[in-house]
């Protein structure tokens with residue numbers, strides 16, 4: 411049994427400056443900023459720090475929390491952390507929370523612990539619910555497109571999960587445009603519409619715009635929830651003066667130090683200058699840029715401290731860019747040179 415001071419949510423949490431956006435053509439609104447638990451919420455982070463960040467997020471008006479079966483490390487640990495916080499602190503607020511989980515990457519050994527089969531998706535969600543101590547999640551996503559499983563099998567599993575009441579909504583993550591179109595149609599025809607596409611979008615990764623996913627979901631009435639808007643920390647001031655101890659690049663945790671090249675740092679410095687001219691930090695400008703896209707419902711942000719989270723939340727106050735700013739950003743990134 412966890413001991414400690416009982417948490418009471420801030421009474422002013424919905425007047426704390428957060429904005430809320432409607433998710434496509436649906437009844438759901440999400441906080442413009444969602445908290446992602448991919449890294450920094452597993453066993454290598456002290457539980458008290460993870461708990462403080464999650465509760466602070468809620469006090470700042472964040473209602474959307476993004477998880478997956480394999481977030482940690484080790485796999486499953488982030489869901490266990492979330493489960494502990496739910497059990498001890500957030501249980502009275504369950505109806506104010508929009509909690510997601512996903513399956514699609516390797517989770518357990520053998521042929522049924524990966525990709526997109528019905529067997530994997532359904533058993534994985536059951537385990538996720540156990541770890542979080544929940545009867546249902548608000549949205550369950552297929553985590554990545556599986557080229558070997560018939561899309562109908564994956565999509566039917568998502569639909570059946572919703573019909574069984576184990577998830578209130580279903581979504582997909584990292585699906586290419588042609589398959590996304592199939593998914594939208596298949597799910598709509600069965601009255602379990604795809605609520606959200608979850609995918610990467612940032613100043614330095616605009617593939618969803620170029621390939622047409624964002625245009626498509628807008629007209630299809632599907633919401634968009636973007637991840638890695640900060641380029642895992644690259645699009646902030648984190649690496650402007652070297653690689654700090656404990657940072658993601660120092661740990662080599664997906665982002666590796668060799669990616670922080672002098673050329674990249676010099677471009678980031680120019681972006682930092684533009685952000686300051688806008689009256690923002692670089693983390694805020696990077697987040698605002700994703701929020702500025704008309705398809706965007708929410709940006710899932712990762713963080714390792716409350717200070718980082720508070721900084722990023724400030725992005726919601728200025729999501730308008732004038733054409734000169736957009737051109738300056740593209741020039742800083744060298745896009746105008748290649749296009």
Ligand SMILES: NC(=O)c1ccc[n+]([C@@H]2O[C@H](COP(=O)([O-])OP(=O)(O)OC[C@H]3O[C@@H](n4cnc5c(N)ncnc54)[C@H](OP(=O)(O)O)[C@@H]3O)[C@@H](O)[C@H]2O)c1
Nearest residue numbers: 446447448637638640641642643646657658693712714718
């Ligand atoms: N569907 C998918 O396949 C998928 C894939 C990736 C992510 N996601 C979701 O998206 C979430 C966010 O992804 P992400 O963590 O890669 O992206 P991110 O938000 O681009 O990067 C987060 C990292 O940036 C640094 N940071 C955050 N705020 C900062 C600030 N204000 N100033 C300076 N540095 C700051 C921190 O690095 P340090 O840790 O070094 O402090 C933090 O861990 C994940 O937690 C997950 O929920 C989904």
